[in-house]
Amino acid sequence: DVKVTQSSRYLVKRTGEKVFLECVQDMDHENMFWYRQDPGLGLRLIYFSYDVKMKEKGDIPEGYSVSREKKERFSLILESASTNQTSMYLCASSLTSGSVDTQYFGPGTRLTVL
Amino acid sequence: AQTVTQSQPEMSVQEAETVTLSCTYDTSENNYYLFWYKQPPSRQMILVIRQEAYKQQNATENRFSVNFQKAAKSFSLKISDSQLGDTAMYFCAFGRINSGYALNFGKGTSLLVTP
Numbered sequence: 001d002v003k004v005t006q007s008s009r010y011l012v013k014r015t016g017e018k019v020f021l022e023c024v025q026d027m028d029h030e031n032m033f034w035y036r037q038d039p040g041l042g043l044r045l046i047y048f049s050y051d052v053k054m055k056e057k058g059d060i061p062e063g064y065s066v067s068r069e070k071k072e073r074f075s076l077i078l079e080s081a082s083t084n085q086t087s088m089y090l091c092a093s094s095l096t097s098g099s100v101d102t103q104y105f106g107p108g109t110r111l112t113v114l
Numbered sequence: 115a116q117t118v119t120q121s122q123p124e125m126s127v128q129e130a131e132t133v134t135l136s137c138t139y140d141t142s143e144n145n146y147y148l149f150w151y152k153q154p155p156s157r158q159m160i161l162v163i164r165q166e167a168y169k170q171q172n173a174t175e176n177r178f179s180v181n182f183q184k185a186a187k188s189f190s191l192k193i194s195d196s197q198l199g200d201t202a203m204y205f206c207a208f209g210r211i212n213s214g215y216a217l218n219f220g221k222g223t224s225l226l227v228t229p
Contacts, residue, residue: 035219040123040221041221045217048216090159102161102164103217105158105160
């Protein structure tokens with residue numbers, strides 16, 4: 001079975017802190033994604049990566065950056081956390097960059113910024 | 115931009131009954147993919163069913179089936195013989211060919227299955 005893990009289920013940070021959210025997949029997937037989930041808004045794409053060191057902005061990249069130094073790991077970085085970044089963050093991965101494959105999701109990180 | 119609309123924020127159904135969740139989308143593409151994902155309370159998002167637009171036959175996975183109407187841009191999910199474990203948030207999603215194959219999600223339908 002594909003496994004996507006995220007470093008924390010719950011995280012509480014202060015405004016202005018630098019925050020790292022880690023995601024690891026164990027199935028050699030090429031594509032990895034970061035989404036943000038808010039009630040009534042569904043999931044919105046923040047960033048995605050289709051290869052090591054490759055990244056592309058999604059729909060709401062402002063205030064976020066990402067890093068993919070190894071194929072299995074995709075990190076989301078909040079350079080200076082703000083209260084409006086309080087949300088559930090979901091990581092996902094899919095097999096190839098040549099088609100719309102099924103995405104496999106991690107359990108999510110619920111981030112609260114105080 | 116492709117938009118996905120789920121017009122039913124909440125639904126409920128009794129155990130063993132059938133329920134249909136609606137989804138419409140907007141796109142100018144001819145070939146694309148559609149998905150239904152399920153997110154149980156406090157649990158991981160998992161795929162329920164997927165449909166490739168060039169396939170006319172509706173996808174089926176056990177008790178889950180879709181009614182794909184390409185001309186109407188409609189993609190509804192039918193759950194037969196509902197079970198308590200079907201209680202979850204259901205998201206309809208559109209596969210974006212030109213954005214790393216990311217997904218555009220609807221806002222979700224919260225389904226409650228009651229005894």
